[in-house]
Amino acid sequence: MTITTLRFNQVTPGLDRREVSARYRATVEMAAFADSHGFDLVTLEEHHGADDGWSPSPLTTAAAVFGATERIGVIICALLTPLYEPLRLAEDVAVLDHLSGGRLTLVAGLGYRPEEYTALGKDWKQRGKLQDHVLETLLKAWTGEPFDYQGRTVRVTPPPLSRPHPGLMAGGSSRAAVRRAVRLGLPFFTAAYLPELVEYYDTLAAEAGLEGGFATLPPERTAMVLCTEDPDKAWAEYGHCFLHEARTYADWQTADISSAMASTATTPEQLRAEGIYACLTPDECLAIARAEGPMGTLLLHPLCGGLPVDAGWESLHLFADRVVPHLGD
Template sequence: MTITTLRFNQVSPGLDRRDLSARYRATVEMSVFADEAGFDLVTLEEHHGADNGWSPSPMLTAAAVLGSTQRLGVMLCALITPLHDPLRLAEDISVLDHLGAGRLTVVAGIGYRPDEYVMLGKEWSERGRLQDEVLETLLAAWTGEPFEYRGRTVRVTPPPRTTPHPGLMVGGSSRVAVRRAVRLGLPFFTSAHDPGLVDYYDSLAAEAGFEGGFATLPPERTAMIHCTEDPDKAWAEYGECFLHEARTYAGWQTSDIHSAMASASATPEQLRAEGIYACLTPEECLALAAAEGPMGSLLLHPLCGGLPVDAGWESLRLFRDRVMPHLEA
C-alpha cells in the first residue's frame, strides 16, 4: 500500500514573525487534517541558525502534533542527536512516546553543518564520539533501570511506553553510520539511494547474528509533491518557493554528503526538469503511485520554502478528495 507522508520544516524566507507563527499553527492543523483524512506519516526536521528559520525544535512541534492527532505517525527525520544532552533527550523522547502512544520514530542523524556544532558548543571533530555516547545512553536510559553515565549512576524515568524502546533509527550515508547501527542493534535510515549501503548493512547484520534490523532504501529521485489542477500555473506562482528550499539545502551540502534531495538547479525551470520537486495533477499522483508499486510512497510538502499557507491547504484538500480514495481502493 502506498505510504502517504507530509513533510514540514516551517521555513519562512523573510523570517516574518507573523508568517512563522502561521506556519507552526498550520503544521499542527494540517497534521490534524491528515490524521482524519487517512494519511500515514508526518516528518519534522532539525536545523539551527538558518537564515530562513528552518525549524530548530522538532520535538516541540512533534508534541503539538502527537497531542492533536489519534493515529498519524510522526518521524523526526532527522534529529541531530549529538547536539542534545543525552539524558534530557532520553526523557523528552520517552514523554513523546507516551504522548503519542508509540507513534513516534526518531532518525538519529549526525549532522553536516559545522556551524550548528559551533553554535551549540559542541566539537565538530568529536561528532562521532558524541553520536556513540548519545545513542548508547538512550538505549540504556530507556530500560528504566539505573546505569553508569559519565562516572555516576543515573536513572531516567518515566520509562517509555514502547518496549524495548521508542522507534529509533541511525541515519546517514556512510559505512561508518552503517557499522554504528549494526553495533547498536538498530535499523539504518539511508539518506540517499545507495543499494551498496543496504547490502553492507545486511552483510554486517548477518555476521553479527542480528536478525531484527533493516536498512531503508529511498528511491533514486524523491519527488516532493504539490498537488494541483494546473502544474504550469503552480510552477509560475510557486517555483521560487521550491527553489528557495532547494538552494538552501544545496548550500549546506559538501562533497562527502549524499542525499536523495540534493539539487544542482539554479532556476525554477531547471528544478522542474530535475524532478525532486513536482507539481502534479491528481491523475499524475495516482500514476506515480502505480509506477512505484505497493511499497511506494507519495510525499507532500505543503509549506515548502515559504509556499503560501492557503496554497498548501489547496494542495492537501485536492489530494484528499481526488487521490486518497483511489489509493485506499
C-alpha cells in the same frame, strides 16, 4: 498500499514573526487534517541558525502534532542527536512516546553543518564519538533501570511505553554510520539512494547475528509533491519557493554529502526538469502510486520554501479528495 507522507520544516524566508507563527500553527492543523483523512506519516526536520528559520525544535513540534492527532505517525528525519544532552533527550522522548501512544520514530543523524555544532558548543571533529555516546546512553536509559553514567548511577523515569524502546534508527550515508547502526543493534536509515550501504548493512547484520535489523532504501528519485489541477500555473506562481529550499540545501552541502535532495538547479525551470520537486495533478499522483505498487510513497510538502499557507491547504484538500480514496484501487 502507497505510504502518504506530509513533510514540514516551517521555513519562512524573511522571518516575519507573524508568518512564522502562522506556519507553525498550519503545521499542526494540517497534521490533524491528515490524521483524519487517512494519511500515514508526518515528517519533521532539524537545523539551527538558518536564515529562513528552518525548524530547530522538532521534538516540540512533534508534541503539538501528537496533541492534535490520534493515529498518524511522526518521524523526525533527522534529529541531530550529538547536539543534545543525552539524559534530557531520553526523558523528553520517553514522555513523547507516552503522549503519542508509541507513534514517534527518530532518525539519529550527525548533520552536515559545522556551524550548528559551534553554535551549540559541540566539537564538530568529535561528532562520531558524540553520536556513539548519545545513542548508547539512550538505549541504556530507556530500559528504566539504573546504570552508570559518567561515574554516577542514574535512572531515567518513566520508562517509555514502546518496547524495547521508542522507534530509533541510525541515519547516514557512510559505511561508518552503517557500522554504528549494527553495533548498537539499530535499523539504518539511508540519507540517499545508496543500495551499496543496504547491502553492507545486511552483511554486517548477518555476521553479528542481529535479528530484526533492517536498512531502508529511499526511492532512486525522491519527489516533493504539490498536488494541483494546473502544474504549469503552480510552477509559475510557486517555483521560487521550491527553488529557495533547493538552493538552501545546495549551499549547505559539500561534495562528500549524499542526499536525496541534491540539486544543481539555479532556476525554477531547471528545478522542474530535475524532478526533485513536482507539481502534479491528482491523476498523475495516482499514476505514480500504481506504478510503484504497494511499497510506493507519495510525499507532499504543503508549506515548501515559503509556499503560501492557503496554497498548501488547496493542495492538501485536493489530494485528500481526489487521490487518497483511490490509492487502494
